[in-house]
Amino acid sequence: MLLALAASMLLFPQPQHRTLSVFAAASLKEAFTSIAKDYEAAHRGSKVRLNFAGSQTLAAQINHGAPADVFASAAARNLAQVAYDRSSCRVFARNRLAIGLRKGLRGVSSFKDLAQVRNIVVADPAVPVGGHTATFLTKAAKEHGAGWLRSVRSHVVSQEADVKAVLAKVRLGEADAGIVYISDVRSARGAVDMLPIPDRLNVLAQYPVAIPASSTNRDEALRFIRFLLGPGSQSRLRKAGLLSPDRRASLKPASLQCKS
Amino acid sequence: MQKLMPRGRRTPEAGWAYVVGSILLGAPLLALIALSLAGLLLGTSPSEVGAQMREETTLQAIYLSLRTTLASLAAVMVFGTGLALAIHRSPSWLASSLELVVTLPAIMPPSVAGIALLLAFGRQGLVGEHLDAMGVRVAFTPLAVVMAQAFVAAPFYVREVASGLRSIDPQVLEAAHIDGAGGAKTATSILIPLAMPFVFVGAALAWARAVGEFGATILFAGNLPGVTQTMPLAIYLGFESDLAQAKALALVLLAFAVGVLVLLKAAFHRFLALAH
Numbered sequence: 001m002l003l004a005l006a007a008s009m010l011l012f013p014q015p016q017h018r019t020l021s022v023f024a025a026a027s028l029k030e031a032f033t034s035i036a037k038d039y040e041a042a043h044r045g046s047k048v049r050l051n052f053a054g055s056q057t058l059a060a061q062i063n064h065g066a067p068a069d070v071f072a073s074a075a076a077r078n079l080a081q082v083a084y085d086r087s088s089c090r091v092f093a094r095n096r097l098a099i100g101l102r103k104g105l106r107g108v109s110s111f112k113d114l115a116q117v118r119n120i121v122v123a124d125p126a127v128p129v130g131g132h133t134a135t136f137l138t139k140a141a142k143e144h145g146a147g148w149l150r151s152v153r154s155h156v157v158s159q160e161a162d163v164k165a166v167l168a169k170v171r172l173g174e175a176d177a178g179i180v181y182i183s184d185v186r187s188a189r190g191a192v193d194m195l196p197i198p199d200r201l202n203v204l205a206q207y208p209v210a211i212p213a214s215s216t217n218r219d220e221a222l223r224f225i226r227f228l229l230g231p232g233s234q235s236r237l238r239k240a241g242l243l244s245p246d247r248r249a250s251l252k253p254a255s256l257q258c259k260s
Numbered sequence: 261m262q263k264l265m266p267r268g269r270r271t272p273e274a275g276w277a278y279v280v281g282s283i284l285l286g287a288p289l290l291a292l293i294a295l296s297l298a299g300l301l302l303g304t305s306p307s308e309v310g311a312q313m314r315e316e317t318t319l320q321a322i323y324l325s326l327r328t329t330l331a332s333l334a335a336v337m338v339f340g341t342g343l344a345l346a347i348h349r350s351p352s353w354l355a356s357s358l359e360l361v362v363t364l365p366a367i368m369p370p371s372v373a374g375i376a377l378l379l380a381f382g383r384q385g386l387v388g389e390h391l392d393a394m395g396v397r398v399a400f401t402p403l404a405v406v407m408a409q410a411f412v413a414a415p416f417y418v419r420e421v422a423s424g425l426r427s428i429d430p431q432v433l434e435a436a437h438i439d440g441a442g443g444a445k446t447a448t449s450i451l452i453p454l455a456m457p458f459v460f461v462g463a464a465l466a467w468a469r470a471v472g473e474f475g476a477t478i479l480f481a482g483n484l485p486g487v488t489q490t491m492p493l494a495i496y497l498g499f500e501s502d503l504a505q506a507k508a509l510a511l512v513l514l515a516f517a518v519g520v521l522v523l524l525k526a527a528f529h530r531f532l533a534l535a536h
Binding site: 054056059119121124126157158161169173174175 | 487
């Protein structure tokens with residue numbers, strides 16, 4: 001057993017002290033990939049290791065001992081599932097839902113037509129975007145009736161484990177429509193058509209970031225969070241289709257913003 | 261399945277020093293398996309499992325797994341027997357190519373299988389495009405689950421049966437031929453009955469593999485409770501949202517695996533007793 005441990009340590013050395021392990025929601029993939037590069041360029045000798053998945057998966061990983069120095073979640077409820085340093089928590093981005101349509105799909109000009117679309121893919125209710133999807137559908141049902149909601153629900157063919165899996169199914173043409181974030185449709189660069197959801201029915205997802213209690217690299221993690229709130233990273237996030245946090249909200253105490 | 265093969269003579273038992281020494285050498289591997297199983301068993305209370313067994317989503321996943329794996333097993337047994345017979349009696353170049361193709365799914369990562377299935381039978385896939393034009397949809401249906409399971413389980417059955425057929429004395433076939441039995445008659449009344457123990461073992465292995473299928477299913481068939489969410493998928497998603505359900509289903513799958521192993525051993529001994 002000791003021999004095997006020793007061998008695995010040789011083969012898979014533990015990261016150097018300067019490696020910062022950042023766990024980020026799947027919807028942040030494009031923005032965080034460039035932000036991490038910017039950060040490495042601005043801080044010589046620092047190395048950022050990124051791990052993308054559904055926020056609920058990341059929370060489960062952290063709770064089972066995965067080494068995370070920064071956790072950027074798509075929902076406060078998933079951040080709340082892990083032990084984290086409350087003073088480090090900030091809302092750094094916001095996002096809205098959109099409907100991604102298979103390229104070439106006809107006869108759909110408004111979200112109301114979702115009831116006529118045959119193959120709809122959504123995220124599992126455990127995934128943040130899956131929860132927001134349920135909220136949007138409930139709000140929309142108040143305008144269009146329970147019949148509309150039933151018909152949309154009956155056309156759902158799969159509940160995926162993260163938002164990028166929903167997008168992939170639409171991109172491949174397997175699904176006609178998928179409910180994702182605006183930033184995801186943007187990331188598909190024209191491979192998926194966007195059907196907007198009006199603001200009154202939409203959900204404003206707040207993305208909190210914090211340092212998990214198990215982090216062994218707090219100083220660097222704090223520096224990364226500051227960098228994330230800086231103008232360069234914020235412009236990267238906006239370019240990826242996310243929204244910057246509300247200025248007024250960022251003046252409130254951090255603990256308030258990060259509650260679910 | 262070498263260990264289940266009939267043996268003429270029992271290997272003599274070694275001294276205690278030898279036994280202890282070799283177990284110590286194998287201890288890390290043994291501990292890896294035993295400790296994980298202990299963790300699963302000790303981490304779940306019977307009342308928790310009992311409560312989960314009354315949950316609709318849990319029962320749905322079990323029922324769906326049962327239905328889809330029985331369907332994929334039936335498909336694998338019918339078509340797989342055909343392939344095994346072909347491998348047995350074809351010219352060697354053809355037999356080895358057939359064997360290679362049938363073995364591939366066993367050594368290919370299931371996620372690769374899922375992508376491959378999607379690109380072949382998905383709506384814009386090689387075959388799927390034409391199926392879609394005829395109004396047949398495969399992806400996201402229980403049929404997709406069955407196809408993913410058959411894909412990954414087939415090698416276990418076909419290889420087992422083919423090796424069983426190979427172990428039959430060629431003189432038996434010659435005798436049948438001299439007695440005037442045709443190819444089909446030989447296959448149904450001589451080859452398959454003689455290879456029965458291997459058919460049984462192959463089916464059990466294929467079934468166990470199909471029940472555990474995850475990677476290809478989640479990519480090709482998606483995840484919808486009651487339609488395509490089999491037990492392994494429910495465990496994966498439950499791990500993140502409903503750990504109690506994940507643990508209960510994991511125990512059911514573990515019990516299933518133990519059951520298959522015990523059944524295999526018992527049945528094989530019976531077959532051996534009958535054959536002698």
